[in-house]
Amino acid sequence: MLIVQKYGGTSVGDIERIKNVAKRIVETKRAGNDVVAVVSAMAGETDRLINLAYKLTPDPDLRELDVLISTGEQVSTALVAMAIISLGYKAVSLQNHQIKIVTDSSFTKARIRKIDAYKLNALLDQGIIPVIAGFQGIDEEGNITTLGRGGSDTTAVAIAASLMDYRNDIICEIYTDVDGVYTADPNIVPDAKKLDEISYEEMLELAVSGAKVLQARSVGLAMKYNIPLYVKSSFTDSEGTLITKETQKMIEEVVVRGIASDKNQAKITLLGIPDDPMVIIELFKAIADANIVIDMITQTSSVEGLTDIGFTVSKPDFKKAFEISKDFAKKNGLRNVEGDLNVGKVSVIGIGMVSHAGIASRMFTALARSGIKVQMISTSEIKISCIIKESDVEKAVKVLHEEFKLSETEQRSQRSKIKN
Amino acid sequence: MLIVQKYGGTSVGDIERIKNVAKRIVETKRAGNDVVAVVSAMAGETDRLINLAYKLTPDPDLRELDVLISTGEQVSTALVAMAIISLGYKAVSLQNHQIKIVTDSSFTKARIRKIDAYKLNALLDQGIIPVIAGFQGIDEEGNITTLGRGGSDTTAVAIAASLMDYRNDIICEIYTDVDGVYTADPNIVPDAKKLDEISYEEMLELAVSGAKVLQARSVGLAMKYNIPLYVKSSFTDSEGTLITKETQKMIEEVVVRGIASDKNQAKITLLGIPDDPMVIIELFKAIADANIVIDMITQTSSVEGLTDIGFTVSKPDFKKAFEISKDFAKKNGLRNVEGDLNVGKVSVIGIGMVSHAGIASRMFTALARSGIKVQMISTSEIKISCIIKESDVEKAVKVLHEEFKLSETEQRSQRSKIKN
Numbered sequence: 001m002l003i004v005q006k007y008g009g010t011s012v013g014d015i016e017r018i019k020n021v022a023k024r025i026v027e028t029k030r031a032g033n034d035v036v037a038v039v040s041a042m043a044g045e046t047d048r049l050i051n052l053a054y055k056l057t058p059d060p061d062l063r064e065l066d067v068l069i070s071t072g073e074q075v076s077t078a079l080v081a082m083a084i085i086s087l088g089y090k091a092v093s094l095q096n097h098q099i100k101i102v103t104d105s106s107f108t109k110a111r112i113r114k115i116d117a118y119k120l121n122a123l124l125d126q127g128i129i130p131v132i133a134g135f136q137g138i139d140e141e142g143n144i145t146t147l148g149r150g151g152s153d154t155t156a157v158a159i160a161a162s163l164m165d166y167r168n169d170i171i172c173e174i175y176t177d178v179d180g181v182y183t184a185d186p187n188i189v190p191d192a193k194k195l196d197e198i199s200y201e202e203m204l205e206l207a208v209s210g211a212k213v214l215q216a217r218s219v220g221l222a223m224k225y226n227i228p229l230y231v232k233s234s235f236t237d238s239e240g241t242l243i244t245k246e247t248q249k250m251i252e253e254v255v256v257r258g259i260a261s262d263k264n265q266a267k268i269t270l271l272g273i274p275d276d277p278m279v280i281i282e283l284f285k286a287i288a289d290a291n292i293v294i295d296m297i298t299q300t301s302s303v304e305g306l307t308d309i310g311f312t313v314s315k316p317d318f319k320k321a322f323e324i325s326k327d328f329a330k331k332n333g334l335r336n337v338e339g340d341l342n343v344g345k346v347s348v349i350g351i352g353m354v355s356h357a358g359i360a361s362r363m364f365t366a367l368a369r370s371g372i373k374v375q376m377i378s379t380s381e382i383k384i385s386c387i388i389k390e391s392d393v394e395k396a397v398k399v400l401h402e403e404f405k406l407s408e409t410e411q412r413s414q415r416s417k418i419k420n
Numbered sequence: 421m422l423i424v425q426k427y428g429g430t431s432v433g434d435i436e437r438i439k440n441v442a443k444r445i446v447e448t449k450r451a452g453n454d455v456v457a458v459v460s461a462m463a464g465e466t467d468r469l470i471n472l473a474y475k476l477t478p479d480p481d482l483r484e485l486d487v488l489i490s491t492g493e494q495v496s497t498a499l500v501a502m503a504i505i506s507l508g509y510k511a512v513s514l515q516n517h518q519i520k521i522v523t524d525s526s527f528t529k530a531r532i533r534k535i536d537a538y539k540l541n542a543l544l545d546q547g548i549i550p551v552i553a554g555f556q557g558i559d560e561e562g563n564i565t566t567l568g569r570g571g572s573d574t575t576a577v578a579i580a581a582s583l584m585d586y587r588n589d590i591i592c593e594i595y596t597d598v599d600g601v602y603t604a605d606p607n608i609v610p611d612a613k614k615l616d617e618i619s620y621e622e623m624l625e626l627a628v629s630g631a632k633v634l635q636a637r638s639v640g641l642a643m644k645y646n647i648p649l650y651v652k653s654s655f656t657d658s659e660g661t662l663i664t665k666e667t668q669k670m671i672e673e674v675v676v677r678g679i680a681s682d683k684n685q686a687k688i689t690l691l692g693i694p695d696d697p698m699v700i701i702e703l704f705k706a707i708a709d710a711n712i713v714i715d716m717i718t719q720t721s722s723v724e725g726l727t728d729i730g731f732t733v734s735k736p737d738f739k740k741a742f743e744i745s746k747d748f749a750k751k752n753g754l755r756n757v758e759g760d761l762n763v764g765k766v767s768v769i770g771i772g773m774v775s776h777a778g779i780a781s782r783m784f785t786a787l788a789r790s791g792i793k794v795q796m797i798s799t800s801e802i803k804i805s806c807i808i809k810e811s812d813v814e815k816a817v818k819v820l821h822e823e824f825k826l827s828e829t830e831q832r833s834q835r836s837k838i839k840n
Contacts, residue, residue, distance in 0.1 A: 057506035068498035078488035
């Protein structure tokens with residue numbers, strides 16, 4: 001089996017931890033697997049480098065910022081490779097320019113275009129463990145780029161995907177400082193349970209809805225190529241969470257898989273808009289032109305040719321979006337525009353939900369019984385989200401975790417089957 | 421004019437100093453020159469990285485050591501480029517893999533094979549200031565290499581040489597923490613004079629004889645391509661020292677240019693060797709096979725078919741060289757082998773020396789008058805070196821500086837002619 005192991009910043013945070021990472025890689029190799037390691041910068045290093053840049057100038061050139069911060073991962077690759085070699089195994093560190101992880105030229109937030117895995121596969125065939133710098137790439141002109149925060153997860157999945165031309169039976173293990181994906185944030189719900197398994201779609205909704213275990217981009221990429229992701233702690237030997245394709249069993253057995261929450265929400269409501277698609281499109285186009293992402297949108301049914309529209313944006317985008325909305329209202333003679341920064345989102349997530357009636361009504365009833373007023377609702381096949389008062393968010397997570405009896409969920413474990 | 425400016429570790433030692441470096445580069449550009457900057461790692465950074473490696477393992481893999489320490493220069497290139505850009509000028513940082521500074525694969529002590537200056541020249545034509553990582557290269561397979569301590573000087577000269585296909589009128593400026601080349605070490609001779617100008621050959625002898633201003637390798641390279649080197653402080657505006665081709669004036673006017681000293685010497689003497697070249701070659705082959713460099717060799721005239729041979733090596737090589745010599749003596753039935761760690765070397769250097777009689781006798785007389793016993797002598801066209809007691813070295817430097825009236829030397833200055 002080919003195992004791509006990604007180690008985050010805390011996992012390679014100091015010399016002792018790097019030695020442990022090397023031991024874990026060597027054990028995986030010794031067990032008969034091929035291993036590719038993808039490493040982040042040592043915890044704190046990226047911030048140290050960014051601070052150097054901002055001490056120099058308030059507006060650092062983005063190309064040079066990427067040249068600067070990409071050194072963090074390079075240091076980690078060299079140290080991890082050294083540590084593996086000192087244990088008597090063969091390893092080589094590889095930078096972006098050495099295995100050609102080609103990205104576009106959007107410095108500080110580049111997207112991977114292609115990876116030529118030929119060299120990587122040749123190294124694996126020689127029994128060598130490649131240790132690859134996560135988070136970075138190189139554009140067509142050879143400039144150094146970075147993928148944005150958390151980009152090392154994406155590197156690991158992209159490396160795994162690129163090796164599918166040469167190998168089957170590939171898994172991507174993400175080592176981090178939490179030991180898996182939980183039914184809710186354990187800081188809010190102390191008896192939240194660790195999930196043994198979750199589908200890509202559910203994980204994607206959890207990630208987008210504020211769970212910080214994995215970058216949504218890396219989950220989407222894993223889903224696209226159907227690469228199993230296994231998230232686990234590098235500090236303990238406890239089992240983690242397997243993120244994989246939905247199984248029939250998943251759909252049939254479990255309805256609600258987890259509760260996610262996100263306080264980084266703000267709401268804008270426009271009252272009395274003409275119920276004319278061309279007018280409404282004009283509003284959303286103006287907001288999109290300002291590079292603002294809209295999360296939820298609701299529209300009430302039309303009364304006398306007029307309708308109300310509510311939508312949410314992230315808190316930092318609120319001010320700009322509110323201005324655009326007010327300009328739009330003025331231009332179109334609307335009755336009123338309301339803005340509210342004190343909102344948050346709570347979401348119930350589960351792949352089986354779509355075929356089970358009554359989840360939504362159980363959700364609303366539970367919230368109402370606890371005195372939590374729902375301001376907006378949005379539903380998808382595997383998620384129901386409600387906008388509520390920001391100060392109600394923790395309480396709502398607890399109430400819903402209790403309502404759907406998630407601490408009692410009997411967790412499936414297919415990990416052992418996949419691992420062996 | 422094209423000016424390649426090399427900034428050492430202390431010159432880019434902190435954010436304020438990096439801002440000053442950027443100002444100096446921009447001023448040079450604004451004065452109508454094309455500028456290429458070559459930068460070292462921030463002072464202390466290379467040692468910090470090496471310490472990390474040795475905390476991990478007592479015997480770090482050399483390929484990975486180069487990957488690790490080369491990040492130091494990468495950080496400097498990004499920060500210097502950012503600083504230049506923030507002053508409103510165009511700059512790009514360039515790493516080894518981006519301009520293809522191709523070296524052999526001797527990790528930690530690689531030698532430059534070729535540089536393709538096409539891209540560099542194109543950037544200069546666009547008015548862009550390239551900021552290049554010194555000290556490092558890339559081998560034919562794309563592995564990162566480093567050139568050894570002080571290698572940034574060599575990078576700067578090699579870059580200047582590579583641009584000779586496209587430009588003429590090139591000078592290489594070496595910014596460092598001393599303000600030029602002196603007639604003797606100012607720590608020993610307080611009234612030592614800064615030299616305005618010195619020939620490559622003289623500088624080479626000074627560097628090899630222990631003056632630490634420039635790496636001998638970079639001086640040799642500059643001599644080969646006839647690129648003027650200008651050494652000056654990045655902390656003051658005072659004039660530095662121009663290292664250039666010898667001029668007729670240099671040969672005619674000045675005899676002794678400087679006094680160099682080196683305490684890192686040890687002496688071995690073999691008494692009563694058969695005066696047979698084949699036997700003597702055997703000794704030096706055994707020492708060369710142990711990778712030990714011999715500095716001076718003297719041989720007395722033969723008496724009854726026997727001769728005495730003395731040679732010097734660096735102090736760290738003494739133990740090994742002494743063992744080899746004793747084995748050789750035993751095998752060949754020699755009378756005696758003597759070793760002495762308490763020696764040092766003092767040298768008088770000057771390109772005009774060869775045509776001036778009496779320099780050697782003035783040197784020996786001055787030393788004798790001060791009670792300094794000369795143990796070995798070696799002469800070349802531009803240098804006379806004496807091995808003396810280590811504890812006599814400082815005194816000898818002072819005595820010779822005084823004897824040849826170096827603090828009174830009227831210094832030539834051709835700098836202004838060359839600069840404009």
